[in-house]
Amino acid sequence: MAEVSRLAIARAMFVKDVRVEIRSRVVAHQILPFAALVMVLFAFALDATNVLTRVAPGLIWLAVLFSMIIIVQRTFAVEATDGALEALQAAGVDPVPVYWGKWAALVTQLLVLELLLIVTAIVLYGIEVRAGGIVLLVTTAISATCGLAAVGTIYGGLAAGVSGRETLLPLLVLPVASPVLIGATRAVEAALGTGGTAIAEGWPWLGLLSVFAVAFGVGGSFAFGPLIED
Amino acid sequence: MTTISPQRAEISSLPRGTGTRATRIIGIATIVMIAWLALFGLVLSPADRDQGDSVRIMYVHVPSVWLAYLAFIVTAVCSAIHLFGKRHSLGVDRIAGASAEIGVVFMAVTLATGMLWGRITWGVYWQWDARLTTTALLFVSYIGYLAVRGLDGTQQQRARRSAVIGLLVVLEIPLVHWSVRLWRSLHQEATVLGTDLDVSLDGLMLFSLFVGVIAFTLLFLWLVLHRSRTLTMIDLVGDRELDRAVIARRAEGGIDHA
Amino acid sequence: MRDAGFIFGSYLITLGAIGAFAWRTIRVGRRLADEVAEEDKPWR
Numbered sequence: 001m002a003e004v005s006r007l008a009i010a011r012a013m014f015v016k017d018v019r020v021e022i023r024s025r026v027v028a029h030q031i032l033p034f035a036a037l038v039m040v041l042f043a044f045a046l047d048a049t050n051v052l053t054r055v056a057p058g059l060i061w062l063a064v065l066f067s068m069i070i071i072v073q074r075t076f077a078v079e080a081t082d083g084a085l086e087a088l089q090a091a092g093v094d095p096v097p098v099y100w101g102k103w104a105a106l107v108t109q110l111l112v113l114e115l116l117l118i119v120t121a122i123v124l125y126g127i128e129v130r131a132g133g134i135v136l137l138v139t140t141a142i143s144a145t146c147g148l149a150a151v152g153t154i155y156g157g158l159a160a161g162v163s164g165r166e167t168l169l170p171l172l173v174l175p176v177a178s179p180v181l182i183g184a185t186r187a188v189e190a191a192l193g194t195g196g197t198a199i200a201e202g203w204p205w206l207g208l209l210s211v212f213a214v215a216f217g218v219g220g221s222f223a224f225g226p227l228i229e230d
Numbered sequence: 231m232t233t234i235s236p237q238r239a240e241i242s243s244l245p246r247g248t249g250t251r252a253t254r255i256i257g258i259a260t261i262v263m264i265a266w267l268a269l270f271g272l273v274l275s276p277a278d279r280d281q282g283d284s285v286r287i288m289y290v291h292v293p294s295v296w297l298a299y300l301a302f303i304v305t306a307v308c309s310a311i312h313l314f315g316k317r318h319s320l321g322v323d324r325i326a327g328a329s330a331e332i333g334v335v336f337m338a339v340t341l342a343t344g345m346l347w348g349r350i351t352w353g354v355y356w357q358w359d360a361r362l363t364t365t366a367l368l369f370v371s372y373i374g375y376l377a378v379r380g381l382d383g384t385q386q387q388r389a390r391r392s393a394v395i396g397l398l399v400v401l402e403i404p405l406v407h408w409s410v411r412l413w414r415s416l417h418q419e420a421t422v423l424g425t426d427l428d429v430s431l432d433g434l435m436l437f438s439l440f441v442g443v444i445a446f447t448l449l450f451l452w453l454v455l456h457r458s459r460t461l462t463m464i465d466l467v468g469d470r471e472l473d474r475a476v477i478a479r480r481a482e483g484g485i486d487h488a
Numbered sequence: 489m490r491d492a493g494f495i496f497g498s499y500l501i502t503l504g505a506i507g508a509f510a511w512r513t514i515r516v517g518r519r520l521a522d523e524v525a526e527e528d529k530p531w532r
Contacts, residue, residue: 168378171370172374175402176371176402182409182413183409186412204412205412208412215401216401219397219398223394227391227394246521247514247517247518247520247521248513250531268499268503271499272495282491283491283495284490286495287498290498290499290503294502335509339501342498342501346495453509455531456514459517459529460517463523466528467523467524
């Protein structure tokens with residue numbers, strides 16, 4: 001067999017994951033509605049509109065975190081049922097591009113999810129996106145998503161396979177992802193001007209989110225192989 | 231009979247179970263040191279000028295933090311040795327596991343005693359301070375680490391997986407600490423946390439703390455020796471049961487084919 | 489002593505946790521040691 005380039009493997013993995021999603025529509029038909037429902041439930045729990053506008057950025061990212069856990073469980077469950085990761089391992093495929101392919105697919109799905117959640121927050125919670133904050137909002141969403149997807153893909157690899165591991169995923173992912181929750185929430189608050197925060201206050205958080213994404217991106221590249229190796 | 235009796239006698243004179251002469255000595259030293267710690271911490275050392283008697287909690291709190299972090303450093307180092315070492319030693323992995331268990335126990339103790347101290351000093355059990363929050367998340371992360379150790383699989387799989395998780399936690403800690411510090415610096419605080427640990431320690435107080443740290447370091451040594459030996463035996467017994475199951479299955483198969 | 493309950497409580501928690509963990513470790517170790525052959529115990 002000819003040596004397949006790493007980029008080709010990553011791309012194939014990405015295309016496969018996206019195609020699985022387009023055909024099955026689990027994210028579109030189940031996880032997006034779930035996330036929107038969570039936003040509605042937050043409104044029930046935190047009655048009073050002014051509270052909701054104040055905490056909307058945090059609620060958006062909480063909904064993203066919870067939905068991400070479900071998406072990750074789902075993508076790796078698909079791999080596990082066919083023993084696909086083991087087959088790749090047996091075929092001697094480099095795990096690093098597999099990691100990045102799955103990472104890219106997760107990033108794509110999460111960005112769609114975040115767009116929906118922001119629209120939901122505008123409609124339901126009455127938040128307003130100011131023109132000057134759009135750059136910060138978009139860069140925050142992208143860097144936070146890169147970090148979250150890196151973490152999600154690492155631990156998803158571990159959770160793939162043997163039953164009983166699914167319940168472990170939130171316990172492993174949520175503590176690690178907490179800096180993203182803190183950082184992304186503060187940055188979005190700055191972008192939206194929640195509670196009178198200035199846009200400039202958001203940039204240090206963006207730094208944190210970028211360092212997080214790079215750290216766990218690199219960490220994931222090394223960790224993914226040993227974790228899925230069974 | 232008589233030829234092997236000296237050896238036998240030597241074995242039976244040893245402590246039972248996971249004990250050896252060394253652990254027995256360490257154990258006795260630990261008990262003595264902890265008794266000293268209680269004596270110095272509760273009776274002999276004076277009350278602090280600012281904190282009053284609540285400073286006495288520090289003599290158990292600080293050594294437990296020290297022990298918990300020491301345990302996690304040992305886990306991280308052992309994880310790295312297992313993963314990057316040529317032998318991928320299972321012995322090192324068991325030390326990592328034993329150490330993490332100890333770390334989780336003492337992290338819980340740390341959080342509990344810290345909360346009691348906080349209630350006296352700050353009037354509240356919890357502050358969203360970077361050190362506290364990082365410690366709490368570290369605690370949860372290592373519970374996750376222990377859960378990963380409990381997953382199905384061979385001992386080599388367990389060792390490799392948990393070593394990776396152990397190193398990822400190390401990556402997580404500075405990021406968590408940084409994020410919480412940045413977050414809290416936006417708010418007031420400082421006024422409350424100004425009284426933190428910046429007590430001027432006089433001789434006897436410093437000595438009590440020192441006794442505590444020595445006592446808990448010995449305690450860690452004692453616990454990690456016993457616990458890692460126990461983990462070795464758990465693995466051995468597990469292997470034996472697996473072998474027995476395989477033999478039983480083969481026997482069944484043989485009957486079926488016959 | 490002010491706040492004596494909190495102070496003694498914290499010592500009790502610490503020593504109690506140490507005692508419970510040490511006791512459990514020893515007990516499990518002894519139980520297993522009876523099942524495992526002497527030559528499988530490298531510390532012997």
